[in-house]
Amino acid sequence: MPSSKVTAIDSIQQRRKQLKNQKRLRSLANIWRTGVLMGLTGSLAWGLTLPDWMIHQPSQVTIIGHKLLKTEAIQALLPVRYPQSLLRLNPQGIIQGLEATLPVQRVTIARHLFPPTLIVGIDERLPVAMVLCERCRIKSPANLEQGPASIWMLDAQGLVAPRTSYVNDQLQSPASYPKLRGYFVPSQAGSRSIMEIDPQRQKEWQTLFPLVAGLDMDVKEIDWQNPRNIILQTRFGPVHLGAYSPRLPAQLAALKRLEQLPQYLNPQQLVYIDLVNPDEPLLQMKTTVVRPNQSKPNQARNSPPTPSSPSPTPSFATPIPLRSP
Structure with a gap:
């Protein structure tokens, strides 16, 4: 047999052996990768249940950044069920829940595995x-x-x-x-x-409060029990604004212009101020009704009043328009 032909056969056999070795190595590599992945998965599952990575009680939750709210009040609102794996916690859910419930500006969450601790940062309003x-x-x-x-x-x-x-x-x-x-x-x-x-009322409060605070006037109470008539309790007396509307800034501006009102009338005779129409504020006053059988002013001072003489009684007068300057 010619030597060239023998050389070609040997080359083919060597090539086959190389291919078989490569195939065997690939199989071993696949088996090794599968084993590693299974090991990592098992280790992760085992790690998730490790007691050292679990929080079992509120004392493992640290609240930081707060000065006004009590720690226990914040902990009571955490949507955490004990025992709880730190790795299975939903930080975004905790943040959204607290920010939608408490008067806080910002909430942050951090987790420490050693020792297992949940850290909640609070930025209060x-x-x-x-x-x-x-x-x-x-x-x-x-x-x-x-x-x-x-x-x-x-x-x-x-x-x-x-x-x-x-x-x-x-x-x-x-x-x-x-x-x-x-x-x-x-x-x-x-x-x-x-x-x-109510989300709508909350949005209205966000507008109402800065306007009232900017009055530089002592507003003791805001009565919102009737949504068709918001009432402010001021040093003048009750101020009726009607239902919340875009006219609110104009209504409070009209109230601001009335701050000299006590110089011109007796506040005790004022029932309320009507600012439903800010262009034409109205005053509801009291009047004294003298009944026909009441003692006359020119009657002698030492004359005793008759038993039928009633005392003056207050009644409502027609609202007095008070136009803004």
């Missing part, structure tokens, strides 16, 4: 008013419930927390906060004791 609601429970859009409580602290964005959720010495005296009535509405859940914040 200052309360600006007190909401009165007898023994109410408030449910937030995140389905988190606070209360029951009768006094609630309200921030400028319209979110609340019970007065009892605040550290006492971090708040101003109750008299320094205006009172707000009728801010909460019955919950759609149907329970009488559960209330909620």
Whole structure:
């Protein structure tokens, strides 16, 4: 057999051996990769159930950044069921829930595995008013419930927390906060004791509060119980604004122009100020009605009044227009 032919056969056999070796190596590599992946998966599953990566009680949750709210009040609203794996927590869900419920500006979440700790950062907003609601429970859009409580602290964005959720010495005296009535509405859940914040009313409050705060006038109370007539309690007396409308800035500007009113009339004779139409403010006054059988002014001072002489009684007079300058 010619040597060239033998050389070609040897070359083919060597090539076959190389291909078989490569195939064997690929098979071994696939087996090795599969084994590694299965090992990693098993290790991860085992690691998720390790007690060292679980939080079992609220003491393993650290709240930082807060000065006004009590730590236990924030912990009570965390949507965490104990025991809970730190790796299975939903940080975004916790952030959204707290930001939709508490008067806070920003919430951050961090997890430490050694030792296992959940760290919640709170950036609070200052309360600006007190909401009165007898023994109410408030449910937030995140389905988190606070209360029951009768006094609630309200921030400028319209979110609340019970007065009892605040550290006492971090708040101003109750008299320094205006009172707000009728801010909460019955919950759609149907329970009488559960209330909620109406999104539209919350948006209106975000506009109403800075306007009232900018009056530089002592507004003691805002009565929102009748949504068709918002009433401000001022040093002049009640101020009727009617339903919330785009005319609100003009209405409060008209009220600002009336701050010299006590110099021209007796506030005790004022029933209320009507600013429903800010272009034509009205004053509702009291008048004294003297009945026909009442003693006349020129009657002798030492003459005793007859038994049938009634005392003057107040009645409502026609509203007096007070045009803005």
